[in-house]
Amino acid sequence: MVNYNNKAYRVARYAIMLAIIFVATLLDRVITLGLPIAGATVELLVTFALCFLFNSWIDGFLASAFMGLSSFILAFPFAKVASQNPLISIVPRLFVTLLTFSLYRLLLLATAKMKNRILGQTIAIVPSTILGLVANTILYMGALTLFTDAYASLVVALQAVAILNVLPEYLVAIFGVAPLVLGVRRGLKLGADGNNWKISDVACKNEAVAEQPAVNGEISTNDNGDK
Numbered sequence: 001m002v003n004y005n006n007k008a009y010r011v012a013r014y015a016i017m018l019a020i021i022f023v024a025t026l027l028d029r030v031i032t033l034g035l036p037i038a039g040a041t042v043e044l045l046v047t048f049a050l051c052f053l054f055n056s057w058i059d060g061f062l063a064s065a066f067m068g069l070s071s072f073i074l075a076f077p078f079a080k081v082a083s084q085n086p087l088i089s090i091v092p093r094l095f096v097t098l099l100t101f102s103l104y105r106l107l108l109l110a111t112a113k114m115k116n117r118i119l120g121q122t123i124a125i126v127p128s129t130i131l132g133l134v135a136n137t138i139l140y141m142g143a144l145t146l147f148t149d150a151y152a153s154l155v156v157a158l159q160a161v162a163i164l165n166v167l168p169e170y171l172v173a174i175f176g177v178a179p180l181v182l183g184v185r186r187g188l189k190l191g192a193d194g195n196n197w198k199i200s201d202v203a204c205k206n207e208a209v210a211e212q213p214a215v216n217g218e219i220s221t222n223d224n225g226d227k
Helices: 007-031 041-053 057-074 091-110 117-147 154-188 196-226
Strands: none
Touching: 007 041, 007 057, 041 057, 041 091, 041 117, 041 154, 057 091, 091 117, 117 154
């Protein structure tokens, strides 16, 4: 049985999260190469999916933190000068999935009595994704307006990206995140709620506790035999 709380497993899991988000961000940069603002269609889809996947606050926070870090790193080879400032590329993103995951958990409480857990998860994921998308747009464009001279105001900035960036990003994430999360959970046998890994972790701890007396008993027997 896999111990999901094992330190090595967690480090590997978070490293894989970072790698997936980095590749998704890289793909978006290549697709929108030459445009004034980098698109984030694949990046947002993957980031929000990873935010919900394990139903964990830590994973939720790290998802957007990794998105910001990836954006910051790739700003240099792709000459995205504004995103080279961590106050623009990283800091606003730290709040995105915190807001997203908070609403997700509240909606899970509201749908807790629903017998159809797939439907309950979908009801929780879709509005939370919309909140995350709006938060990401406002916070990022707000930081861009505040720390650069690219736009005269936040309203002007939002108008500039409304069609080319926001529309495809929102459509893909709104319709794609829930099926992606539920599909991956099914493939990884995490359960509809993504909580099976927590149950497995408790089982591993119980096994460890159960084995301890047996080990102590063997040591005690050996000691008596030696005497």
